[in-house]
Amino acid sequence: MSQLTKKSVFRKTVPLSWQIAIALILSIIVGILCGAGNPHPNLITTINNLAIPCNLVLKALRALATPLILLAVLHGFLTVDIPGRSGRKLVMLLLTNTVVAIAIGLLVANVLQPGRWWRVESLVATPTNKTLDPWALLQEMIPPSILQPLVDNNVIQLVFVALAFGVVLRAIKTEQIAQGKEDYRPIEQVITMLFEAVMAVLKWVIALVPLAVFGIVAKTIALQGFKPFLSLAAFIIAVLLALSLQAIYYTTRVKYGSWVSPQQFISGSSDALFTAFSTASSTATMPVTFRALMQKIGLRESSASLGALVGSNFNNDGTALYEAMSALFVGQLLGLHLNLPQQLMVVLTSIVASVGAAGIPEAGLVTMTLVFTAVGLPTQYIALLITVDWFLDRCRTAINVMGDMTISCLLDGHKQHIEAMDLPEGVKLTDEPI
DSSP: OOHHHHHHHHHHHSOHHHHHHHHHHHHHHHHHHTTTTOOOGGGHHHHHHTTHHHHHHHHHHHHHHHHHHHHHHHHHHHHOOOOHHHHHHHHHHHHHHHHHHHHHHHHHHHHHOGGGGSOOOSOOOOOOOOOOOHHHHHHHHSOSSTTHHHHHTOHHHHHHHHHHHHHHHHHHHHHHHHTTOOTTHHHHHHHHHHHHHHHHHHHHHHHTHHHHHHHHHHHHHHHHTTTHHHHHHHHHHHHHHHHHHHHHHHHHHHHHHSSOOHHHHHHHHHHHHHHHHHHOOHHHHHHHHHHIIIIIIOOOHHHHHIIIIIHHHHOOHHHHHHHHHHHHHHHHHTTOOOOHHHHHHHHHHHHHHHHTOTTOTTHHHHHHHHHHHHTTOOGGGHHHHHHHHHHHHHHHHHHHHHHHHHHHHHHHOSSOOSOOOOOOTTOOOOSSOO
């Protein structure tokens, strides 16, 4: 077997999380050998070069973020089936849950302040002192050209363009379907093909994450020892606490907003949550989520499909919470105080950035570059978060799926309807909208 074949087999058989774990162990060994905080002057240049793979990965993620979100939103509008009567209620539930998730994340980050455990002793650009001017924000939403948001990584303008074209294309598709025409299909196929192409490129970049983790951790330990990881440990605890509070919020909403009891909700969602944690993908978990909503909880098919299929495309509460906390964490690391208007800007950009994050691998890292740019934080410090993102990604994906299931329960109402039909043996659920 050739060396190239062996490497390919390794990538296919060893999960990304294990590759990152191996990279962490090796980086700790290399960091200790290079000085563990007291490096030899002759090694400084070599140690700094260890961060080059990480910098390249971050640049690639930033370059891919805007086209990914644009295509993901357009793809969602064209492929997801949203019934008219339930659409308005669904949008309100999605927006409410996302706002609450971000509020919880900001609250925990402001109270615990995990970034204060250790600060970066380096000169960095101070974030732009942005004020929340609603009229200026409204004017800024409309870009001078359609391609400008892609160049500037402006998430507000990007989502405005994506939503505008998404709504129009959806209306054209609906009208043509009613008339028996299929002129919309080439556009839908082109958008789907481009979306899949960019996703394929992203997977190549994600495959380099273990190398990026090795380089940045080895460099950090070699130059500064293990002190920086005190803040990362505090950050993990803070994020897990915030995600737990969001889960409690979901359970409370289900208790008072639907006929489903909290016990039935938790036990019925266990398979979907474990699948989400193990796969780190709400899209891959979608069939399991739909089956659990119908067979284990007993919701109507319409309610289950809206939550599992539509919600998984637009509902990313855990991701939005994580991005908001990450912005505050890095600001605290750098000794920079994000004032209330800047935090509100984080809320806004986290909401709109999470709209197109469904189905994107490592979505938090991809869209985080847009959130950081919106408040003027240096994106190079996202590199520190790469070391723990592989674990937190699984946790926030489970919360994303739990949010989808909560939406379904709330849509089903306070009164239990006819018992959901059992799926015949051998029938496989697909990701196609119902």
